[in-house]
Amino acid sequence: MKTMSKIPHRLYLTEEQMPKQWYNLRADMKEQPDPMINPGTMQPVQAEDLYPVFCEKLVQQEMDAVTRYIDIPEEVLEMYKIYRPSPLVRAYNLEKALNTPARIYYKFEGNNTSGSHKLNSAIAQAYYAKEQGLDGLTTETGAGQWGTALSEACAYFGIPLTVYMVKVSVEQKPYRKAIMETFGSSVIASPSDTTNVGRAMLNDDPSTGGSLGCAISEAVEKATTTPNHRYVLGSVLNQVVLHQSIIGLETKIAMDLLGEYPDIVIGCAGGGSNLAGLIAPYMRDKLTGKFETRIVAVEPASCPSFTRGKYAYDFCDVGRSTPMAKMYTLGSDFKPSANHAGGLRYHGMSPILSKLYHDGFMEAVSVEQTKVFEAATLFAKVETILPAPESAHAIRVAVDEALKCKETGKAKTIIFGLTGTGYFDMSAYTSYINGAMTDYIPTDEDLQRSFSTLPKVPEIM
Numbered sequence: 001m002k003t004m005s006k007i008p009h010r011l012y013l014t015e016e017q018m019p020k021q022w023y024n025l026r027a028d029m030k031e032q033p034d035p036m037i038n039p040g041t042m043q044p045v046q047a048e049d050l051y052p053v054f055c056e057k058l059v060q061q062e063m064d065a066v067t068r069y070i071d072i073p074e075e076v077l078e079m080y081k082i083y084r085p086s087p088l089v090r091a092y093n094l095e096k097a098l099n100t101p102a103r104i105y106y107k108f109e110g111n112n113t114s115g116s117h118k119l120n121s122a123i124a125q126a127y128y129a130k131e132q133g134l135d136g137l138t139t140e141t142g143a144g145q146w147g148t149a150l151s152e153a154c155a156y157f158g159i160p161l162t163v164y165m166v167k168v169s170v171e172q173k174p175y176r177k178a179i180m181e182t183f184g185s186s187v188i189a190s191p192s193d194t195t196n197v198g199r200a201m202l203n204d205d206p207s208t209g210g211s212l213g214c215a216i217s218e219a220v221e222k223a224t225t226t227p228n229h230r231y232v233l234g235s236v237l238n239q240v241v242l243h244q245s246i247i248g249l250e251t252k253i254a255m256d257l258l259g260e261y262p263d264i265v266i267g268c269a270g271g272g273s274n275l276a277g278l279i280a281p282y283m284r285d286k287l288t289g290k291f292e293t294r295i296v297a298v299e300p301a302s303c304p305s306f307t308r309g310k311y312a313y314d315f316c317d318v319g320r321s322t323p324m325a326k327m328y329t330l331g332s333d334f335k336p337s338a339n340h341a342g343g344l345r346y347h348g349m350s351p352i353l354s355k356l357y358h359d360g361f362m363e364a365v366s367v368e369q370t371k372v373f374e375a376a377t378l379f380a381k382v383e384t385i386l387p388a389p390e391s392a393h394a395i396r397v398a399v400d401e402a403l404k405c406k407e408t409g410k411a412k413t414i415i416f417g418l419t420g421t422g423y424f425d426m427s428a429y430t431s432y433i434n435g436a437m438t439d440y441i442p443t444d445e446d447l448q449r450s451f452s453t454l455p456k457v458p459e460i461m
Helices: 056-063 074-080 092-098 119-132 145-157 167-172 174-182 196-204 212-224 238-258 273-287 351-358 369-383 389-408 426-433 444-451
Strands: 021-023 069-071 088-090 103-108 136-141 161-166 186-190 229-231 264-268 294-300 310-315 324-329 363-367 413-418
Touching: 021 238, 021 273, 056 119, 056 238, 074 119, 088 238, 092 103, 092 369, 092 389, 103 238, 103 389, 119 136, 119 145, 119 238, 136 145, 136 212, 145 161, 145 174, 161 167, 161 174, 161 212, 167 174, 167 186, 174 186, 186 212, 196 212, 212 229, 238 273, 238 351, 238 413, 264 273, 264 389, 273 294, 273 351, 273 413, 294 389, 324 351, 363 369, 363 389, 369 389, 369 426, 389 413
Parallel strands: 103 413, 136 161, 136 229, 161 186, 264 294, 264 413, 294 363
Antiparallel strands: 021 069, 088 103, 310 324
């Protein structure tokens, strides 16, 4: 597609151009993800099964596979306007540093206090909780971005929040905990002695650094045993993928204004929500046969759900209290290495993305964290934004693809998601700069131990 002769460094849409609806990717999927399974009945989950755990409106969004566009509530739009539309940036300085003919763009989602894209779904989930008249919410957080975002949103709507934060992250990022508490949230290191699941984990391994799956179990237990409380999740779920679609919708509008269409769209993947949000309109074009583009998920080599996981039914938490989802998984018992910096430490992947990957609509690669931080420091030097370690996974592969363009002499258009900033990750940056950072890649034996615990699920008719 023909491009403009001079593209600005940053393109901001106006408030009037900001999307007023979320896009439901499942509406254009000819083959749907397999249904979640109720572990008690071993039958597909029904909406009423989820009402004790999630807000009712969110359950409806979770189960909806037919409504293509869903109106964004006016109250949510008003809070969005505090930090959205977010900028689409042409990475001219990175292109120059790489001496590549590639045109590199990134969608920057870090212009809010949480420093990440997570606020897009946090606002929606807090709004629906307020609308339902709940007395409080519970959640988990790994690196702290989701906990921070939800703390912001709950403070805005006046909803009390309890956050179970993975213990190793609490130790690595005490200021993440502090900012959540600044917004009024109660933050508990997980595993904790406040839940049955947490006490069992500590009894089994008192020195454990915890995992996202364990924190989820604690948050779900707390919500379901506290009157008029519900649990909310910042990734993986269909409802979260829906809310994050605003990232891609804004990107598509901006790229259309520039006369550009990407050859490659790249995003980091932990649970998959930011990636799904970024790629949503471009995946729609692939599914409907309108355009074809490469879509690449990037995950850490230390937690390789797509690239080395199994496509199987699994629990979404360690305590096995949640419904089972068909997804790429390392097993709910998998615990990422404590030396892994940042988020992207969840054992599974979005069922929507898992199905699209399984059916060949997207690719996945895994990268070691020393290579990730090499790309992160280069990006910081030339583009003047310190990226979150999660985002730096996407930067790594964007750099690699741009260098391929240099080798072949072919100019391709590349978009990646800059999902957040890395100002709470300085211990990891220091470790890299000092040469103390190491790479950890689980062995086949490590993974097999987790795979052996996958639940046995009968074929669903």
